[in-house]
Amino acid sequence: MTERLRFASFSHGGTLKYGLVKADGIVDLSARYGERWPSLREVIEANALSRLGAESAALPVDYALDDIAYEIPIPSPEKIICVGVNFPDRNEEYKDGQALPANPSLFIRFPRSFTGHGQPLIRPPESPQLDYEGEIVIVIGKGGRRIAEADAFGHIAALSLCNEGTIRDWVRHAKFNVTQGKNFDRTGSIGPWLVPFTDEEQLADIKLETRVNGEVRQSDRTSRMIFSFRKIINYISTFTTLVPGDVIVCGTPTGAGARFDPPIWLKPGDVVEVEAEGLGILRNTIADEVF
Structure with missing residues (x-):
């Protein structure tokens, strides 16, 4: 099987860059294409991921x-x-007697609430209830409405x-919304990279798993998604209207820390890994917020 291309946004020396990830390092594509496409968002908007992969595959790594x-x-x-509640067992966790929902539950997160692969997730002083949810991300390349x-x-x-x-207790701070508990700065992560989408088999029935300190906490397959x-x-x-670069986070399996009795919250020093077949491993530690 041919190794899939992997494109990452990264910083080096305080400068934000993007590049092609290889086994021995990363090719700095922003140094070569940055004037035309300042970030991977513009690369995607230009439908240029495949082109960059082909043109840079033979280049030596820069870092x-x-x-x-x-x-x-x-x-x-x-x-x-x-997307919330998108696996059958996850729906049953709520113990509300309701059947599978007819439409997906949705909420918005802000970019500042995420950090990158290898960076610590930050537990805020307002609550110890930092929880994990491993999910697959799709990035929109071609915009559209009523697709x-x-x-x-x-x-x-x-x-x-x-x-x-x-932050679990903050998703119940108000009557109807979960916005607060989902948007504390740097409580989530996305990455490590983008893998270009080429065919339906990449998503049809792949295993999604979350581990905390090596212990499997979540494990399911995309073929079982409700939506x-x-x-x-x-x-x-x-x-x-969806536009190029929009990020859709597609739901987590059962097994989050809140569902244990008693709940198991993330604490400083923990290591959380989210892995999916063909996409790699997203790994983060946990740290308390420093003022």
């Missing part, structure tokens, strides 16, 4: 991976839309991973 800091792959997406399910995959540019970290990737794109694009 060792240990010398860079990963950033979230799309540095300033117009929208980050997250038909049959056409949905033609609108995906790339895939990634997310730890959709949540398919096609349905998610169709539904969201009904009420809002």
Whole structure:
């Protein structure tokens, strides 16, 4: 099987860059194409991921991976839309007697609430209830409104991973919304990179797993999702225009820390890994916020 291309946003020497990730380092594409495409968002908008991969595959690396800091792959997406309750066992966790929902539950996250691969997730002083949620990310490449399910995959540019970290007690601070608990700065992560989307098999039935300190906490397969990737794109694009670079976080399996008795919250020193077949491993430690 041919190794898939991997594109990352990263910082080096305080400068935000993007490049092609190889086994021995990263090729700095921003140094070569930055004037035309300042970030991976513009690369995606130009439908140029495949071109950059072909043109840079033979280039030597510019930086060792240990010398860079990963950033979230799309540095300033117009929208980050997250899907809640998208696996059957996750729906049963609520113990509310309700059948599977007819439509996906959605909420918005801000870019500042995420950090990159290898960076610590930050536990704020307002609550110890920092939880993990491993999820698959789709990045929109071709914009559109009211996109038909049959056409949905033609609108995906790339895939990634997310730890959709949540401050649990803050998702219940108000009657109807979860915004507060989902948007504390740097409580979640996206990455490590973007893998270009090429065919349906990349998503059809892949294993998604979350581990905390090596212990498997979440494990399921995308074939069991309540709402398919096609349905998610169709539904969201009904009420809002999707644009290149938009990030959609597609739901987490059962097994988050809140569902243990007693709950198991993330604490400083923990290591959380989110892994999906063909997409790699998103790894983060946990740290308390420093003022």
